[in-house]
Amino acid sequence: MKLFHNYSLKQLNTFQIESIASYFVEIKSMDELLELMREEVFKNNRILILGGGSNILFTKNFDGLVIHPTIRGIEIINEDSTWVYLKIGAGEIWEKLVEYAVKYNWGGIENLAYIPGRVGAAPIQNIGAYGVEIKSVLQSLTAVNLKSGKQKVFTKDECGFGYRTSIFKTRFRDDYFITDITLKLERTPTLKLGYVALDDYLKANNILKPKIKDIFDAVVNIRKTKLPDPEKVGNAGSFFKNPLISKDEFVHLKKKFPQIRSYPQNDGSFKLAAAWLIESCGWKGKRQDDVGVHHTQSLVLVNHGEASGTQLLSLANNIQNTVKEKFGVLLEKEVNII
Ligand code: FAD
Ligand code: EPU
Numbered sequence: 001m002k003l004f005h006n007y008s009l010k011q012l013n014t015f016q017i018e019s020i021a022s023y024f025v026e027i028k029s030m031d032e033l034l035e036l037m038r039e040e041v042f043k044n045n046r047i048l049i050l051g052g053g054s055n056i057l058f059t060k061n062f063d064g065l066v067i068h069p070t071i072r073g074i075e076i077i078n079e080d081s082t083w084v085y086l087k088i089g090a091g092e093i094w095e096k097l098v099e100y101a102v103k104y105n106w107g108g109i110e111n112l113a114y115i116p117g118r119v120g121a122a123p124i125q126n127i128g129a130y131g132v133e134i135k136s137v138l139q140s141l142t143a144v145n146l147k148s149g150k151q152k153v154f155t156k157d158e159c160g161f162g163y164r165t166s167i168f169k170t171r172f173r174d175d176y177f178i179t180d181i182t183l184k185l186e187r188t189p190t191l192k193l194g195y196v197a198l199d200d201y202l203k204a205n206n207i208l209k210p211k212i213k214d215i216f217d218a219v220v221n222i223r224k225t226k227l228p229d230p231e232k233v234g235n236a237g238s239f240f241k242n243p244l245i246s247k248d249e250f251v252h253l254k255k256k257f258p259q260i261r262s263y264p265q266n267d268g269s270f271k272l273a274a275a276w277l278i279e280s281c282g283w284k285g286k287r288q289d290d291v292g293v294h295h296t297q298s299l300v301l302v303n304h305g306e307a308s309g310t311q312l313l314s315l316a317n318n319i320q321n322t323v324k325e326k327f328g329v330l331l332e333k334e335v336n337i338i
Helices: 030-036 094-103 196-204 212-226 247-256 274-280 309-327
Strands: 003-008 020-027 047-049 062-069 074-079 083-089 138-145 151-155 176-186 234-238 262-264 270-272 291-293 300-303
Touching: 020 030, 030 138, 030 176, 062 176, 094 212, 196 212, 247 270, 270 274, 274 309, 291 309, 300 309
Parallel strands: 020 062, 047 062
Antiparallel strands: 003 020, 074 083, 083 176, 138 151, 138 176, 234 300, 262 270, 291 300
16 A cells, blocks of 8 residues: 555546645555554545546645545355346446446446446446436445444445435545445346437437347447547536426426426426526537536536636536526536535
């Protein structure tokens, strides 16, 4: 375990923002984490766990200790004729895990293809795309309490999953270090269709009886046309969540803005397409200096080169204000601001 001092995080966040961590360390195993927790540098500093940095915006240097999990391993811990139970280390790359599952025809995460980041972060905001969230396949996860050092296994129900949230973003924010997760995957995949963009893609490509690999390829291809590649243009995916509003609020808004894009929810509320709200305020494709709103997806803020974290945050706040003014709706940030 090597401790670095004044470590640049520029290559470790997909916005590609420069930020210097006072201390930086990689953790390869649970034992290394427990060993680190006995060190003064751990006890005397603020802690930030940094996975792939694809859901983080640095607005300043980090005056503390950054821990980067590189815990590896994909292991079958149980199986029967229907299910495969996979235990995966927090440091594995999510995209590689999806490729691996698809290769073996284990169903459940193919709709979550091509989402950047590490496995340990996936439950934090209950990653979701194309009609699936990780909560539908997560069996349990192991986490270490950063104050007591105690390990705890959280079952799916204990994780408090919701749309882009979990107990690790709310009640236990910054309290736990996730070291591994266990997924329950299907040997004979039940494909999750029904998401309009996915179904349209399959139809347009004449794929009438899709297999798991067809879903994987479709999701990857759709994503490539919509979202900027962080290797080329710094971004963190959707900057805001899609807002949830009550039926009454929705009826009122729909009268005023008949074109509004919305999705009715099972509990009677409505989810609005934040991208549409932002585009309707004239932000799509806008750029000032190196800070901008992506030209094909207005929910994605971009760093065209040398943008700073504060410039991006200021753009995000301006967007929030104009959306609030025009629609009376508050956009909540999805990205973690440091
Ligand atoms: P980081 O950004 O490093 O960290 C995110 C948060 O998790 C931080 O608060 C961090 O402290 C915490 N954390 C990280 N690892 C651990 C751990 N082991 N234990 C405890 N806390 C931890 N998200 C979606 O849900 N759906 C999408 O479709 C999607 N598309 C994206 C597309 C692009 C182009 C990009 C750049 C991002 C996208 N995202 C999407 C967001 C992002 O990929 C996910 O949130 C991902 O899970 C973040 O993983 P990470 O390792 O990069 O986390
Ligand atoms: N739209 C616009 N303007 C735009 C872009 C989209 O009006 O600039 C409209 C589209 O026409 C569509 C609606 O907005 O009617 C939704 O767009 P899209 O299908 O692209 O999905 P999204 O709601 O913008 C969400 C997630 C993504 C996820 C996709 C696919 C959130 C905050 N974002 O985006 O997740 O990949 O659905 O399921 O829920 C992320 O979290 O980082 C992320 C990329």
